[in-house]
Amino acid sequence: MGSSALPVMAGTLAVCFTAATLLGRRLGVEPTLRTLLGVGTAICGASAIAAVTPVLKPKPATVAYALSTVFVFNVAAVLTFPWLGHALDMGQHAFGVFAGTAVNDTSSVVAVAVTYGDEATRTAVVVKLTRALMIIPVVLVLAYVVARRRPEAADRPRPSAIKLVPWFLVGFVALAGLNSAFEFTAGLQSACALASGLLITWALAAIGLSTDLGALRRTGWTPLVFGGLLWIAVSASSLGIQALTTGLGS
Numbered sequence: 742m743g744s745s746a747l748p749v750m751a752g753t754l755a756v757c758f759t760a761a762t763l764l765g766r767r768l769g770v771e772p773t774l775r776t777l778l779g780v781g782t783a784i785c786g787a788s789a790i791a792a793v794t795p796v797l798k799p800k801p802a803t804v805a806y807a808l809s810t811v812f813v814f815n816v817a818a819v820l821t822f823p824w825l826g827h828a829l830d831m832g833q834h835a836f837g838v839f840a841g842t843a844v845n846d847t848s849s850v851v852a853v854a855v856t857y858g859d860e861a862t863r864t865a866v867v868v869k870l871t872r873a874l875m876i877i878p879v880v881l882v883l884a885y886v887v888a889r890r891r892p893e894a895a896d897r898p899r900p901s902a903i904k905l906v907p908w909f910l911v912g913f914v915a916l917a918g919l920n921s922a923f924e925f926t927a928g929l930q931s932a933c934a935l936a937s938g939l940l941i942t943w944a945l946a947a948i949g950l951s952t953d954l955g956a957l958r959r960t961g962w963t964p965l966v967f968g969g970l971l972w973i974a975v976s977a978s979s980l981g982i983q984a985l986t987t988g989l990g991s
Contacts, residue, residue: 746838746868749982753842754875756978757783760971770967773799776883777807778964782971785873786811786845792876796884810968815849817972823856829980831989833857837864838983842872843976870913 761779764770770778776797781790790807822844826836840854840861847869854865925933983989 745834745987746841746864746871748986749838749842749979750868750872752982753975753978754783754872757971757975760974764967764970768963768967770964771803773797774803774807774964775967777803778810778968778971780879781807781811782814782845782968782975784875784879785847785869786815786849788846788873789876789879792880793883796880796887806964810965811845813965814968814972815845818844819849819852822853826857829989833860834864835983835987835989837861838868839976839979840865841868842979843972844869845972847873 758779761775761783765772765775765779777790777793777799780793781787783789787808790804790811794804818840822840826839831839836857837854837860840850840857841864844850844853844865847866850865850869851862854862980989
């Protein structure tokens with residue numbers, strides 16, 4: 742895929758974390774919810790939120806709101822991004838980078854990219870899972886910050902390392918290694934493609950079942966607006982950086 746996607750990934754992460762800090766304070770969003778939404782939008786949605794939850798120890802309602810907000814904009818991306826890509830006459834690689842950096846959850850990245858083309862899907866998955874690796878340093882930094890701000894946190898049992906591991910990344914690396922070391926037969930590739938389609942459909946159905954519209958309504962609209970602004974900032978920065986560096990038609 743080359744290094745062309747790295748500036749886009751780095752730029753969108755920087756934009757999202759900066760916007761989360763500045764806009765969150767401006768809108769008066771509670772700090773823990775602000776962090777959850779910032780991490781979820783910047784990295785990989787529900788997986789990132791789940792990874793930092795043992796460190797931040799937020800209230801269950803706060804986690805539910807963050808997840809619901811992220812899922813709302815996953816749906817918005819699935820419905821609008823393919824149309825936007827065609828309207829901007831984006832190439833397969835450019836759209837794959839866009840989907841991989843601007844859509845929250847991995848399953849939704851695949852749902853967005855697969856409607857655009859095979860090359861876009863391959864690019865989007867690699868970009869997304871590379872971006873998802875940022876879970877590791879972010880969890881470590883947050884754990885350090887929490888320990889500094891809450892001296893009593895040192896006396897609490899530390900969360901198990903197993904709970905902090907994004908296991909879908911482990912599976913991705915393992916299967917990528919197998920696919921690189923061995924030549925899969927056409928029949929096996931076809932079966933895996935069918936299985937992946939079924940599993941992605943299953944994951945998207947689960948996302949829909951996890952969206953609590955009542956929780957969004959009870960918490961109020963300000964955090965939802967905040968999440969939307971972060972999503973727009975990441976999407977705009979992804980398109981802007983690509984337009985400046987490699988062009989959108991590539």
